[in-house]
Amino acid sequence: MITKLYFCCFILSFMFMCSSSQYVPPVSEDKLKLFKGDVSWYTVNLDLPPSKRWTDIITDKKNEMVSMIQAIRDLADAFVPSGKLIDLVDKDLSLMVDTLPYPFNEEIRGIASVSGVPLGEVVLFNIFYEVFTVCTSLVAEDVNGNLIHARNLDFGLFMGWDLKNRSWIITEKLKPLVVNIDFRRNNQTVFKSTNFAGYVGMLTGIHPHSFTLTMNERFSLDGGYIGILEWILGKRDGMWMSFLTRSVLENATSYESAKALLSDTKLLAPAYFILGGNQPGQACIITRSRTHSINPLQLDVKNGRWYVLETNYDHWKEPLFLDDRRTPAMKCMNQTTQADISIKTVYDVLSTKPVLNKLTTYTTLMEVSKGTLESYIRDCPNPCMPW
Ligand SMILES: *[C@@H]1O[C@H](CO)[C@@H](O)[C@H](O)[C@H]1NC(C)=O
Ligand SMILES: *[C@@H]1O[C@H](CO)[C@@H](O)[C@H](O)[C@H]1NC(C)=O
Numbered sequence: 331m332i333t334k335l336y337f338c339c340f341i342l343s344f345m346f347m348c349s350s351s352q353y354v355p356p357v358s359e360d361k362l363k364l365f366k367g368d369v370s371w372y373t374v375n376l377d378l379p380p381s382k383r384w385t386d387i388i389t390d391k392k393n394e395m396v397s398m399i400q401a402i403r404d405l406a407d408a409f410v411p412s413g414k415l416i417d418l419v420d421k422d423l424s425l426m427v428d429t430l431p432y433p434f435n436e437e438i439r440g441i442a443s444v445s446g447v448p449l450g451e452v453v454l455f456n457i458f459y460e461v462f463t464v465c466t467s468l469v470a471e472d473v474n475g476n477l478i479h480a481r482n483l484d485f486g487l488f489m490g491w492d493l494k495n496r497s498w499i500i501t502e503k504l505k506p507l508v509v510n511i512d513f514r515r516n517n518q519t520v521f522k523s524t525n526f527a528g529y530v531g532m533l534t535g536i537h538p539h540s541f542t543l544t545m546n547e548r549f550s551l552d553g554g555y556i557g558i559l560e561w562i563l564g565k566r567d568g569m570w571m572s573f574l575t576r577s578v579l580e581n582a583t584s585y586e587s588a589k590a591l592l593s594d595t596k597l598l599a600p601a602y603f604i605l606g607g608n609q610p611g612q613a614c615i616i617t618r619s620r621t622h623s624i625n626p627l628q629l630d631v632k633n634g635r636w637y638v639l640e641t642n643y644d645h646w647k648e649p650l651f652l653d654d655r656r657t658p659a660m661k662c663m664n665q666t667t668q669a670d671i672s673i674k675t676v677y678d679v680l681s682t683k684p685v686l687n688k689l690t691t692y693t694t695l696m697e698v699s700k701g702t703l704e705s706y707i708r709d710c711p712n713p714c715m716p717w
């Protein structure tokens with residue numbers, strides 16, 4: 331019990347650092363020569379037992395994964411010197427794998443065994459994404475009723491700023507882990523996603539010709555991270571958010587059924603789900619508390635709302651002034667206009683600072699009618715906002 335409390339303190343103190351961060355003046359919007367790195371494709375065969383599904387990816391990405399875990403260890407040691415904290419993670423979190431639902435528990439075991447990374451640390455790696463992700467997601471409808479769903483994934487906030495490099499240590503370590511995955515059953519694509527090797531939940535994905543889905547963090551005090559802390563301490567009702575996203579991508583078959591599952595399933599913590607369908611007008615932002623959906627925002631093209639866009643603030647409230655990626659992103663969308671919206675112009679919107687910032691790990695662009703998903707590893711040249 332004491333050791334679990336230690337671990338909670340570790341997570342809580344990271345969160346606390348969020349609220350005491352320094353102000354950095356905004357960088358003027360510009361579109362410099364922006365790095366566009368390709369992401370490789372892998373297949374995950376859902377017909378295999380869960381423990382075998384990730385073998386190809388992890389075999390390829392083992393070194394990158396070990397390097398990333400080492401960076402997390404270094405951060406933990408800076409917090410509690412002497413390696414004690416990681417010892418606790420190895421002991422305690424490895425036991426918790428049994429409390430995770432199938433198939434996630436088995437998949438995580440398989441990843442630990444192929445990578446050689448201790449099981450508790452693979453669990454930690456899977457939990458961290460639930461806590462330190464900030465993002466921009468949008469779904470736009472073009473004049474032909476075609477839907478484009480795109481996102482920037484910004485990860486690694488307050489996870490060690492490298493002064494020399496002006497970059498986030500964990501963010502840089504994650505970039506080589508970005509992969510595109512084609513999940514297949516009976517040798518047919520079920521869904522595709524952009525993901526980090528070693529992570530079994532989903533943050534970004536497409537069920538081709540049916541729906542597209544992204545998840546953004548919701549930093550909310552009502553419910554906040556209490557559910558995660560409770561889970562660590564042993565009270566386990568509610569679902570991990572990115573596990574729900576994965577289940578929906580894998581097993582839902584329509585926009586409507588995806589929407590119902592995302593709106594009504596009890597969660598461990600608040601979240602935003604950005605969902606696009608396959609018909610004109612089908613896109614929404616689902617703002618979740620742990621128990622229910624609040625004030626959903628739908629596309630409404632007739633009344634001028636031809637896109638929905640979400641960062642990490644409730645759409646009916648002002649964003650935090652230190653972290654306003656929403657206004658610049660919307661300004662850009664408005665300037666682009668519905669007549670000119672396309673995969674290319676959406677990429678440009680997501681390449682505008684500070685929508686693109688030092689935390690931006692990847693950009694993904696999806697088009698449901700074509701069933702396509704493409705993603706790019708990002709780099710934000712100086713001058714660039716840390717977030
Ligand atoms: C600094 O950044 C470069 C390129 O982004 C990277 O190759 C290098 O490893 C980084 N150095 C450190 C100390 O992280
Ligand atoms: C799976 O489908 C691909 C083409 O989509 C084909 O090349 C491959 O042979 C198939 N594999 C099996 C085991 O049927």
Ligand SMILES: *[C@@H]1O[C@H](CO)[C@@H](O)[C@H](O)[C@H]1NC(C)=O
Pocket residue numbers: 432433576577580581
């Ligand atoms: C999807 O449904 C199948 C069949 O019910 C189940 O075996 C599988 O575990 C589900 N996938 C997820 C990620 O929940």
Ligand SMILES: *[C@@H]1O[C@H](CO)[C@@H](O)[C@H](O)[C@H]1NC(C)=O
Pocket residue numbers: 634657658660661664
């Ligand atoms: C963009 O356009 C919408 C709809 O006309 C408007 O409500 C919103 O205030 C505009 N936002 C910005 C930042 O220009």
